[in-house]
Amino acid sequence: MQLTQALTRAVQISHRQTATIYNDRKRTWREVGQRVPRLAAGLRSLGLKPGERLAVLALNSDNYIELFFAAAWARLVIVPLNTRWAIPENIYSLRDAGCSALVVDEQFAPQVAELRAGHALRQVVYMGDGAAPREMHSYEKLIEACQPMPDECGSDDELCGIYYTGGTTGHPKGVMLSHTNFVSASVNWIATLHFTDQTIYMHSAGLFHLAGTSPAFALTMAGGTHVCLPKFDALLAFEAIQKHRINYVLFVPTMVNMMLNHPDFDRYDLTSVRYCEYGASPMPDAVLAKAIEKLPSWEFIQGYGMTETAALTVSLPWRFHFDGEHGKAKRQAAGRASLGVDVKIVDPEGNELPRGTPGEIAVRGSQVMLGYWNKPEATAAAIRNGWMHTGDGAWMDEDGFVYIVDRVKDMIISGGENIYSREVENAVHAHPHVRECAVIGVPDEKWGEAVMAIVTLKDGKSATAAEIIDHCHKLIANYKCPRRVEFRESLPLSGAGKIMKNVLREPYWQGKTRSVN
Structure with a gap:
């Protein structure tokens, strides 16, 4: 399994089709397919060798999506940095991963001096619009100056990316994800969440997060169209949906709530959207009910997963939001195990619990991470006997539906x-x-x-x-x-x-x- 297979397939089957839209800039899959091997060669020309870590700190853009595939093409390990973290937090990630180079956009270029003072970066690439600042290489000039290189992408269980978790306790942990993790997750996403070459998808979740990365990889494999918002803003989302006739969106519940309560909600035509995947945290039923009422043309699909499982592991199709084949509506559930994923509810010793009994969600399958970067003890604590212990509390009903109740550690005992x-x-x-x-x-x-x-x-x-x-x-x-x-x-x-x-x-x-x- 190789991540770059997603790109080569998209170029083969959808070369005339629009691949990316960012502001008023559009590129076809043929253009993206020509740019990525040149960018990969450009990264190699900076002295970066296979296996070295390449960090990126930027808002969502068409260039960011190209960079994912260029890094893999050059056999580099990408390390997306959290755009909402403070500089010391990202310095920790740069140091911990031992990053050799950093790619930034115009939003984060002013932080480079401070980041370099905290970690010795050999190279910095500027992928924003306009001229590159001093002591930074231009993303576009690297593409222009270099001839395309052959695809030297790694494969299977070779490390492909390191994604840092939120660090709610102690320092952040770097989640190591392989080509198999990403490719398996992409196939799962396409089969479960209906991506096709006709999908026009809006990226509003940050690409540094798996809620942004996973659909980016899956949509590329499907040969669809990426519409990139720099970051979520309700008004920008309304405008993009109406202008580009977007038919697929992903929102976390807070985003849905912000949109529903926005004063300009009724001014825009949002009827082009067919599917809305929601997840990352539980959706309050009152918010979901209001969304179903106010957006009658949208089909809502819940997704549950985590960075350590390359995102999607459980999903709730639209039909189960209503009374149907299993009786009463199941929309309080996160859903059922996705394709190629085993899910069970366990006690603290890892024993599977009877249906209806709350415990911890455990996950097994080809999407489960390689482990935590440089943290073997944390890896051993999380992955036991092949099962990833999520830390999320839930119970499972007789039909295999999983109901999230809380983070295990957040349970209140009163x-x-x-x-x-x-x-x-x-x-x-x-x-x-x-x-x-x-x-x-x-x-x-x-x-x-x-x-x-x-x-x-x-x-x-x-x-x-x-x-x-x-x-x-x-x-x-x-x-x-x-x-x-x-x-x-x-x-x-x-x-x-x-x-x-x-x-x-x-x-x-x-x-x-x-x-x-």
């Missing part, structure tokens, strides 16, 4: 009762004035931990803590209801659009020796 924050968040979200919420456990002298809801309200709406708590009492058991409610203007989001509960939780646990009470 008065001896296990409380899963997602259930409480669904109740809070059902309040008509709530825009977004996160539920965390905070120290409590009487109960050990108390349930706390941190809430943002819709524009022009108001609510009191007592109203939110009374509302929840009507929907869930008393012991699960928030005992405290705090209102904020916004909630902290990770680069993947997930609410950062560790940031919300931290002030309440300062001075504690552990984050449970």
